[in-house]
Amino acid sequence: MGEVHELQLHKMEDAIEAKETFSLEKNSLEDQIMKESSIINKKKINYFKVAIYVTLVLVGQSCATLLGRLYYEKGGKSKWMATFAQLAGFPILLPYYFFISSTKKITTKNKNNNIIDPNYQPSIFMLAFVYVSIGLIVALNCYLFSIGLLYLPISTFTLICSSQLGFNALFAYFLNSLKVTPYIINSIVLLTISSSLLLFQSDSSNSTHVSKKMYLIGFICTLCSSAGCGLVLSLTQLGFKKVVKKENFKAIMDMIIYPSIVATCATLLGLFASGEWNDIKKEMEEYEIGKASYVLVLTFIAISWKVFNLGCVGLIFEVSSLFSMAISVLGLPIVPILAVVFFKEKMNGIKVISMVLAIWGFISYVYQQYLDESENKKENRNTSNVTKGSSTLEECNIRG
Numbered sequence: 001m002g003e004v005h006e007l008q009l010h011k012m013e014d015a016i017e018a019k020e021t022f023s024l025e026k027n028s029l030e031d032q033i034m035k036e037s038s039i040i041n042k043k044k045i046n047y048f049k050v051a052i053y054v055t056l057v058l059v060g061q062s063c064a065t066l067l068g069r070l071y072y073e074k075g076g077k078s079k080w081m082a083t084f085a086q087l088a089g090f091p092i093l094l095p096y097y098f099f100i101s102s103t104k105k106i107t108t109k110n111k112n113n114n115i116i117d118p119n120y121q122p123s124i125f126m127l128a129f130v131y132v133s134i135g136l137i138v139a140l141n142c143y144l145f146s147i148g149l150l151y152l153p154i155s156t157f158t159l160i161c162s163s164q165l166g167f168n169a170l171f172a173y174f175l176n177s178l179k180v181t182p183y184i185i186n187s188i189v190l191l192t193i194s195s196s197l198l199l200f201q202s203d204s205s206n207s208t209h210v211s212k213k214m215y216l217i218g219f220i221c222t223l224c225s226s227a228g229c230g231l232v233l234s235l236t237q238l239g240f241k242k243v244v245k246k247e248n249f250k251a252i253m254d255m256i257i258y259p260s261i262v263a264t265c266a267t268l269l270g271l272f273a274s275g276e277w278n279d280i281k282k283e284m285e286e287y288e289i290g291k292a293s294y295v296l297v298l299t300f301i302a303i304s305w306k307v308f309n310l311g312c313v314g315l316i317f318e319v320s321s322l323f324s325m326a327i328s329v330l331g332l333p334i335v336p337i338l339a340v341v342f343f344k345e346k347m348n349g350i351k352v353i354s355m356v357l358a359i360w361g362f363i364s365y366v367y368q369q370y371l372d373e374s375e376n377k378k379e380n381r382n383t384s385n386v387t388k389g390s391s392t393l394e395e396c397n398i399r400g
Contacts, residue, residue: 050318056311057324058331064304065335066342068146069154071297073343074288080271081280081298082146087139087267089302090260093310097253122243130239134232134255135262141228142263143270144221151210151218155336155345156198160222162332162358165365166191167230168325175234176241183368190361194354195223233325249317256313326366333359 064086071082148157166188172178199219210218236255244251271277287294308328315324333355339345 046318049314053311053314053318054327056307057315057327058311058334060304060306060308060311061328061331062334062338064301064308065149065154065158066338067297067301067304068149069157069339069343071301072150074293074297075283075286076294076297077283078271078276078280079143079146079150080267080274080276081283082149082301083139083142084264084267084271085298085301086142086145086305087260087264087302089306090257090264090309092303092306093253093257093313096310096313097257120245122245126243130235130243131255131258132262134235134239135259136266137228137232137235138259139263139266139270141225141232142267144225144228148218148222148225151214152222153345154339154343155347155351157218157222158332158335158339159198159351159354159358160195160219161226161229162329162362163191163195163223164226164229165325165329165362167227168233169230169365171231171234172237175238179372181368183364183371187361187365187368190357190364194357194361197350197354197357200350252313252316256309323369326362326369329362 068082068086071085076082148160152160169178169184169188173180178184199216239255240246240251244255284291284294312324312328315327336345336347336351336355340347
């Protein structure tokens, strides 16, 4: 009798345990479904945000470049004023900065998504050095950009600008330990050939009607500006890694706003030191489409560049800095098409070949980034699985 009673107790215990296990599995399944539903909703919201930011980048960049050409086309002559217009709109970002900073939960992570010491504060001297250095390079880039836009047809100008992706890969190799792969080499070669082809255009395709010497100066300045853009991105990444050591929204915005202040001050200094400031009033009066249009063109250049910057900041925060730059380069072939419509520029065979090579180089570069990110995600997933496995083993040992 005792054995039968004991057997019944064991059966009851097994039944209760099975019921509890079933209940736990059911709750676990419901939790998993809820989590997956929440993840899908978050992904949809993120895709919508990314779509908006991509639109801002493409529209802002296209409008700013076309308006920059319009400034010169209708009688604008001051290279420093054109440079100042590219930078002076940074206060537009401040409301966005303060609003998002107050609504977003700040997380402090490094590049490997590991949470670092939240009390870590970088050296003020080193931060100032980073902001000032990057700001001065940005000011120089914008000035070279203005010279290139003055002397080159806008379609030629934007195609040369696409080489910044190749320069970014080159500088990232030396400064950010970028792994050189066949796709990266292919991208650099294609973008180099794409830009070099534009040196062999005939005079008839030059809608700016400048001499060969001025065309060459414009070409060199635009190429140097593209190199500077690639250098700025690599230096920014290096600054985050070595000095800032965190990539939250505030840190990213600080890295944009403070160098913008430095660059704007440097540009104002150049405007006054060059003496071009004295000619602004005369330039405004002689502007072909009137004083009001002169002010509006410069104002909308400033606004358009900041719309572009706003989109870039959003993409950096939602995706990555490389994706942000890739989208900005992807938008460059749009401008030559618009230039044909608005400025009646000719798209000759050399420009078409150059555009095709630039797009091919862009795809090669982005594909390599896609492979790298996929590999990183796989490594993170494996690490996570190993951690979960060891945790489960510990639980089993404790229960045992």
